Amino acid sequence: MKRGQTPSQTVGPFFAYGLAPEQYNYSFASLADGTMVGDTTEGQRIRVIGHVYDGAGDLVPDALIEIWQANSHGRYNHPADDRKDNLLDPDFKGFGRYGTGTTPDNRFIFDTIKPGSVDGRQAPHLNVVVLMRGMLLHAYTRMYFYDEACANADDPVLSAVPEDRRDTLIARRDPDLPGAVYRFDIHMQGDRETVFFDV
């Protein structure tokens, strides 16, 4: 029997205590937050920060950003990725979640590691889901790294994106901040509208 998909609905403005309770100071344990690394996680530590802008150029204060990524060996911590030569990292799940409502300037912040190349063809990237009030359906995008120009040039997903829009997917190192901090702003609309995927 074929069954129709359950339709999507907006995450609404009040997701905080359900999906990111500790970040928003509710007394309910969070399953995921912006800290994706532990003491023994392998790989280069990075911080990803960014803002979400609406079509008027205003900051979105009630978006929820989710990250799904491979570990430093390019392996996903999931049964469908059973490649033995890419090692699992017992201290890296690969999932993070952060709402834009708790910092004064409505940013999201992820402390994670730079992923390895998944299959030798794809450049290192983070898979990103964007949810907010005013979106009936979440959107998919990806974050790539400015300092992986060679790998990015061969990446099959970036290659599917019109050349003049690829830049919206590339995070840049912030030279003013200590450590490896990458900035990745998400523009829902406008000239710099982030590329969202049909997956």
Place this chain on the structure above:
Amino acid sequence: MNSNRDWTSQPPYIRADYKSTVLRGPIKPLVPIPQSLSELTGPVYGHDAVGDLDSDLTKNARVNGEPLGERIIVAGRVVDEDDRPIPNTLVEIWQCNSAGRYVHEADQHDAPLDPNFLGAGRCVTDENGRYEFRTIKPGAYPWRNHPNAWRPNHIHLSLFGSSFISRLVTQMYFPGDPLFEFDPIFNGVPKGARERMVSSFDLSLTEPEFALGYNFDIVLRGPKATPMED
């Protein structure tokens, strides 16, 4: 248009009568990409991730008594489009209280908070894809989308399913709600698919002397039959 998504089931990004969509939904065409391991894997949370009381919202935030309102049981199966169960998958829920108020500083609706009710819960499906929550029936509440706008009673749900592409955030409604016809969020979904968001009263889930039961099955999208790899 040939798309990876089922647009007969899923709502569009822009829908003028749901005003917040106008500046927040993407406008440029989505870029189709192949489904690789990045899309066909996703976060895994097992039974060890949830606590004993996490699925009982009538108990998980008690301070000095029982939450007020009508106790209900919400249960069902999480399946794929071929009706195969999705076992061991996380279901997260959140909702307002029986008076229609969320425990959130952005909710300024003049209705009482309930000190014994948070409105957040989660569980992991069993080997047959079944889940079950005990909670309080959420109230209707006003919002500012249009004059005299009220949301139908609903519970928010979030699921990962078996991969990142099966990610679903939705809302479960209650049968026969008179507010359906006025709600642009409910009606943002194409005709023919809206009723899949409405739970059904189920006497077999109803516990005598305790609570009414509502059944709500959740059907998650699977990978494309023919992967576009290469």
